[in-house]
Amino acid sequence: MEKVCVLGAGSWGTALAMVLAENGHDTLVWTHRANQAEEINHLHTNKKYLPETVLPANLHATSDIAMAATHAETIVVAVPTKAIREVCEKLTAKLARKVLFVHVSKGIEPDSLKRISEILAESLPAENVEEIVVLSGPSHAEEVVLHHPTTVTAACANIDAAEKVQDLFMNQFFRVYTNDDVIGVEIGGALKNVIALAAGITDGLNYGDNAKAALITRGLAEITRLGVKMGGNPFTFSGLTGMGDLIVTCTSVHSRNWRAGNMLGQGMKLQEVLDQMGMVVEGVRTTKAAYQLAEKYGVAMPISTELYSVLFNDVEPKVAVDALMMRMKKREIDDMKH
Ligand SMILES: NC(=O)C1=CN([C@@H]2O[C@H](COP(=O)(O)OP(=O)(O)OC[C@H]3O[C@@H](n4cnc5c(N)ncnc54)[C@H](O)[C@@H]3O)[C@@H](O)[C@H]2O)C=CC1
Numbered sequence: 001m002e003k004v005c006v007l008g009a010g011s012w013g014t015a016l017a018m019v020l021a022e023n024g025h026d027t028l029v030w031t032h033r034a035n036q037a038e039e040i041n042h043l044h045t046n047k048k049y050l051p052e053t054v055l056p057a058n059l060h061a062t063s064d065i066a067m068a069a070t071h072a073e074t075i076v077v078a079v080p081t082k083a084i085r086e087v088c089e090k091l092t093a094k095l096a097r098k099v100l101f102v103h104v105s106k107g108i109e110p111d112s113l114k115r116i117s118e119i120l121a122e123s124l125p126a127e128n129v130e131e132i133v134v135l136s137g138p139s140h141a142e143e144v145v146l147h148h149p150t151t152v153t154a155a156c157a158n159i160d161a162a163e164k165v166q167d168l169f170m171n172q173f174f175r176v177y178t179n180d181d182v183i184g185v186e187i188g189g190a191l192k193n194v195i196a197l198a199a200g201i202t203d204g205l206n207y208g209d210n211a212k213a214a215l216i217t218r219g220l221a222e223i224t225r226l227g228v229k230m231g232g233n234p235f236t237f238s239g240l241t242g243m244g245d246l247i248v249t250c251t252s253v254h255s256r257n258w259r260a261g262n263m264l265g266q267g268m269k270l271q272e273v274l275d276q277m278g279m280v281v282e283g284v285r286t287t288k289a290a291y292q293l294a295e296k297y298g299v300a301m302p303i304s305t306e307l308y309s310v311l312f313n314d315v316e317p318k319v320a321v322d323a324l325m326m327r328m329k330k331r332e333i334d335d336m337k338h
């Protein structure tokens with residue numbers, strides 16, 4: 001039995017804490033909201049994020065970051081990308097030992113263009129970090145808490161650390177693979193949210209399944225082009241954290257990014273959509289990062305670029321789709337190289 005702390009009691013942090021507690025680990029979930037910690041401890045629910053779920057009685061919560069820092073041999077970071085630096089800062093002052101860090105957030109920081117493992121490495125004291133492992137793949141919290149079969153990947157250059165995380169989480173309904181390609185796994189996990197927003201938009205425009213299949217396939221092509229240029233293994237992008245996650249996020253009703261895109265496609269403005277969601281839609285900030293990364297690495301990312309113009313330059317979704325369809329003629333396979 002390991003002592004594990006999960007930082008963030010949104011839908012994903014709570015679902016993963018539930019997996020860990022059910023696996024018999026001494027699991028504590030930290031939330032910055034005291035009333036949410038009380039709800040988890042006394043009612044064994046987290047109604048705002050997982051309204052139908054009863055949490056295991058051995059899952060405990062705290063809003064005291066010092067308690068979270070001292071409890072854990074392993075810390076799972078499950079807050080949205082934009083909160084990671086702030087949470088690390090709070091945690092840093094309280095860390096007293098070396099900890100194995102696992103992150104499950106899917107984003108890239110705009111402007112700095114840092115991946116999450118890079119943000120963690122620069123925000124946490126090196127003497128307190130045993131390793132940083134990313135856990136990613138096609139996995140909606142809503143299905144994990146129902147014990148529906150789910151597969152994910154734990155990635156770290158140090159494969160022993162990835163295997164340790166595999167052992168922590170793996171059970172009959174939650175299957176964990178390992179990979180040593182952190183760049184490929186993080187890029188796939190972050191950028192699929194961009195394509196899911198676009199898929200939601202075409203569904204909101206009632207463009208049907210041909211359009212969605214095209215977005216998934218050409219989306220994977222541009223994610224792979226960028227990811228390989230950044231140093232990722234090309235095979236990672238056809239795995240669980242690439243194609244797998246792209247499929248689930250573009251097709252599932254649980255997807256926050258698809259739902260947000262769907263509202264945009266139906267004519268709502270971005271701010272209205274975000275106000276209505278009440279949960280993190282990582283793809284919005286990641287679209288900005290993708291646009292910047294495409295420029296930085298000189299890689300063609302037409303879907304991300306058109307989505308950027310919809311989200312940040314007020315271009316009508318239909319106009320953006322027309323622009324994608326009317327691009328210069330291309331060869332399908334040659335195009336993958338540029
Ligand atoms: N929901 C899901 O099924 C999955 C989510 N993810 C990723 O996990 C990450 C978290 O997502 P969700 O749990 O869905 O988000 P959420 O919106 O359900 O919850 C986010 C949680 O972070 C907390 N938070 C926000 N700002 C904070 C701050 N400054 N300090 C401390 N806590 C803060 C919120 O109070 C909330 O408890 C995202 O990067 C997402 O892409 C990954 C796989 C599945």
Ligand SMILES: O=C(CO)COP(=O)(O)O
Pocket residue numbers: 106137138139140193196245248249254255256257258280281282
């Ligand atoms: O990453 C996810 C599923 O693997 C969650 O995606 P959404 O944030 O779009 O809900």
